[in-house]
């Protein structure tokens with residue numbers, strides 16, 4: 001048969017995050033009990049006023065403006081201006097059905113090779129490759145797998161140049177999926193200065209920026225809305241994580257008001273007009289409320305952060321106590337442990353890649369976590385990539401949608417006010433992890 005799809009598209013695979021959901025469903029269908037730490041989908045109840053606004057807007061069926069509703073762009077601009085302490089005009093904002101298509105559009109339309117920190121979120125690499133771009137991994141600090149040094153930036157850049165490529169795009173993501181790490185102000189400065197010196201356009205994915213466990217870190221960002229054309233930083237964010245509304249599909253990009261920024265913004269708009277047209281109308285109306293800086297919304301964002309913090313740090317402590325090599329997360333809802341302290345036992349079991357480890361955990365221990373390789377981790381690299389897994393805490397709260405709304409608001413409130421809370425699914429996850437480590441300790445060597 002002649003080729004049905006072109007050779008670039010033939011390399012696309014179902015995203016590992018969606019694939020693990022299918023594996024979990026299959027195991028559950030076979031009657032197995034599986035603790036799901038594999039999917040990063042926030043599941044708290046949606047803030048009441050936002051939910052109400054969405055219901056009220058359900059009769060809005062017209063196509064929205066390509067750039068997004070003006071009131072929503074105003075809300076996004078002032079929310080971020082407040083967070084970052086810089087001026088942002090609504091004209092700098094483009095709204096889309098999620099930040100994922102915006103990132104896809106940016107990788108597609110911008111010119112040059114791409115620098116990505118290793119590890120990085122699962123979708124960047126396929127997006128970059130699909131756009132026909134060359135990707136170069138920037139190695140991160142072995143201790144936290146996230147801090148980026150000037151020397152690693154330079155050596156990656158030089159490697160690209162030696163292969164005849166010119167990096168013109170870099171993406172960073174803080175708080176990070178998969179590590180949960182938050183960049184320090186000085187690390188951000190290093191990256192920003194490096195990109196400026198090499199005329200690299202820097203995309204800063206700040207989808208988790210509200211969920212910083214230390215509130216003072218929320219404003220750490222390379223984005224400063226400058227009109228200086230020698231420095232181009234584009235910020236992306238959205239509704240999915242803080243507001244537990246991934247399925248509503250609202251994301252945004254903010255462009256600098258420089259000449260270059262304007263060229264990119266207009267090209268993204270043209271791309272959007274030919275591709276997705278606009279984000280969903282009811283979700284856009286609801287988002288005006290979500291991004292507001294009203295007292296109620298600020299309280300909601302604080303409670304969400306408090307609960308993610310509580311649960312994620314508890315899982316982190318448990319992993320550490322079990323002897324795994326794990327960095328302390330500073331935000332989002334992920335931990336990124338390495339099972340390298342048990343490498344001898346794992347080798348004995350024939351587990352030699354992070355995908356083997358992930359499959360063994362689902363099969364033998366009823367635990368689903370994504371392999372490091374899904375995040376660009378090198379199974380054969382010097383940094384124990386083959387023993388890394390990303391664990392998400394977002395499914396550890398409620399059994400179903402009824403529980404989510406019946407118990408969720410109260411849980412958020414109690415956690416934010418420092419009251420004692422019980423998270424039975426977290427306890428169950430910790431028990432299953434303990435069981436997995438016990439199995440490893442008992443491997444006959």
Ligand SMILES: Cc1ncc(COP(=O)(O)O)c(C=O)c1O
Pocket residue numbers: 040097098099100101121173176177205207237238239240246250251
């Ligand atoms: C780091 C990161 N960026 C972007 C996204 C995309 O989010 P959305 O398209 O829902 O805005 C995700 C979702 O998992 C993510 O983890």
